[in-house]
Amino acid sequence: MSIMNYLITGGLGFIGSNFVRYLLSTAKEKDDKIMIVDYGGIGSNELNLKGLEGSYELVKGDIADRRLMERLINSAEVIVNFAAETHVDRSISNPEPFIHSNLIGIYSILEAMRKKKEDEVKLVHISTDEVYGDIRQGVADEGYPLRPSSPYSATKASADMLILSYARTYGINSIILRPSNNYGYYQFPEKLIPKAIIMALGNKKIPLYGGGWQERQWTFVVDTCEAVYSVIKRGKVGEIYNISSDESIRNVDVVKKILKILNKNESLMEVTEDRPGHDTRYRTTSEKIRKEIGWRPRFTFEDGLKLTVKWYMENEWWWKPLINDKVLGKAPWKVDWP
Ligand SMILES: NC(=O)c1ccc[n+]([C@@H]2O[C@H](COP(=O)([O-])OP(=O)(O)OC[C@H]3O[C@@H](n4cnc5c(N)ncnc54)[C@H](O)[C@@H]3O)[C@@H](O)[C@H]2O)c1
Numbered sequence: 313m314s315i316m317n318y319l320i321t322g323g324l325g326f327i328g329s330n331f332v333r334y335l336l337s338t339a340k341e342k343d344d345k346i347m348i349v350d351y352g353g354i355g356s357n358e359l360n361l362k363g364l365e366g367s368y369e370l371v372k373g374d375i376a377d378r379r380l381m382e383r384l385i386n387s388a389e390v391i392v393n394f395a396a397e398t399h400v401d402r403s404i405s406n407p408e409p410f411i412h413s414n415l416i417g418i419y420s421i422l423e424a425m426r427k428k429k430e431d432e433v434k435l436v437h438i439s440t441d442e443v444y445g446d447i448r449q450g451v452a453d454e455g456y457p458l459r460p461s462s463p464y465s466a467t468k469a470s471a472d473m474l475i476l477s478y479a480r481t482y483g484i485n486s487i488i489l490r491p492s493n494n495y496g497y498y499q500f501p502e503k504l505i506p507k508a509i510i511m512a513l514g515n516k517k518i519p520l521y522g523g524g525w526q527e528r529q530w531t532f533v534v535d536t537c538e539a540v541y542s543v544i545k546r547g548k549v550g551e552i553y554n555i556s557s558d559e560s561i562r563n564v565d566v567v568k569k570i571l572k573i574l575n576k577n578e579s580l581m582e583v584t585e586d587r588p589g590h591d592t593r594y595r596t597t598s599e600k601i602r603k604e605i606g607w608r609p610r611f612t613f614e615d616g617l618k619l620t621v622k623w624y625m626e627n628e629w630w631w632k633p634l635i636n637d638k639v640l641g642k643a644p645w646k647v648d649w650p
Pocket residue numbers: 321322323324325326327328349350351352353354355356357373374375376393394395396397398399412413417438439440441468490491492493494495500
């Protein structure tokens with residue numbers, strides 16, 4: 313097989329860095345090349361790839377910089393686009409960076425691909441199950457209407473639309489993936505699971521927005537990496553694939569499980585004000601990727617959560633410098649983020 317040149321955008325973030333680790337440890341062919349482009353925003357951390365220095369090339373830059381993307385895409389065969397502003401709470405206090413990265417960023421990638429005018433570059437775009445919005449009943453397959461609720465999910469849905477239009481109009485090779493909530497190693501402490509673990513370790517109150525009744529399907533990040541890789545290898549251009557586990561669980565129960573693993577009291581949970589526009593339930597079916605590609609999650613929530621808790625217990629050096637009162641706060645959507 314010929315050498316594969318990967319361009320991984322957002323490769324210093326949570327899922328992106330796990331994917332680079334996955335490629336380097338299990339999947340990559342000997343001479344494949346990995347180029348990362350990341351502008352060093354929130355969630356980005358070079359320490360996510362500690363120990364792997366020299367195995368990839370890092371370009372510090374913005375995916376919305378069209379010239380840069382033209383240059384990088386010129387020597388890429390597969391672009392995996394993880395780059396995005398992802399902290400939903402922050403999209404409520406300031407949507408602008410979300411429009412920039414999630415929308416102008418993908419526009420810039422698509423234009424650079426169009427300029428290449430070759431059939432030799434494929435975009436695997438990481439969208440989200442949040443594009444479907446609240447699924448009060450039933451499950452969303454890939455044809456389900458998009459009804460995003462937050463500025464974050466609206467920019468992600470808009471990106472999906474733009475990609476589909478470029479595929480149809482210009483024949484751009486693209487595949488869209490819609491993963492459910494991810495958890496695992498190197499996730500920024502502002503997100504629910506790392507925040508709950510860190511607060512519990514310090515015997516501090518864990519905020520449960522609106523009581524924590526919201527229901528999510530949690531996918532372990534290693535399973536997501538396997539799904540992304542299997543789609544790169546066997547996915548059909550022009551298709552959309554949901555990625556989700558079968559386990560759906562309320563946020564309050566996620567926190568209870570964490571407290572149980574850590575042998576801490578449930579009195580550490582604190583019901584706080586709910587975030588505006590908070591979706592109550594996400595539920596997708598990942599039948600399509602399972603049937604057509606043969607992917608399925610390997611980790612149960614129970615097992616993935618134990619591994620995650622253990623990792624945060626053992627890697628305080630990683631998360632300690634990232635935390636402060638704002639990041640661990642009760643209402644991040646009220647904070648004035650830069
Ligand atoms: N984490 C989840 O639960 C989840 C679930 C479904 C989908 N997703 C999607 O997966 C992708 C990765 O999510 P994550 O949780 O790893 O996020 P993250 O915030 O940890 O990482 C995002 C990375 O993208 C980089 N980035 C943002 N804008 C950029 C720009 N304009 N140019 C260059 N780099 C830029 C950031 O610096 C950061 O390193 C995102 O597209 C997100 O929407 C995440």
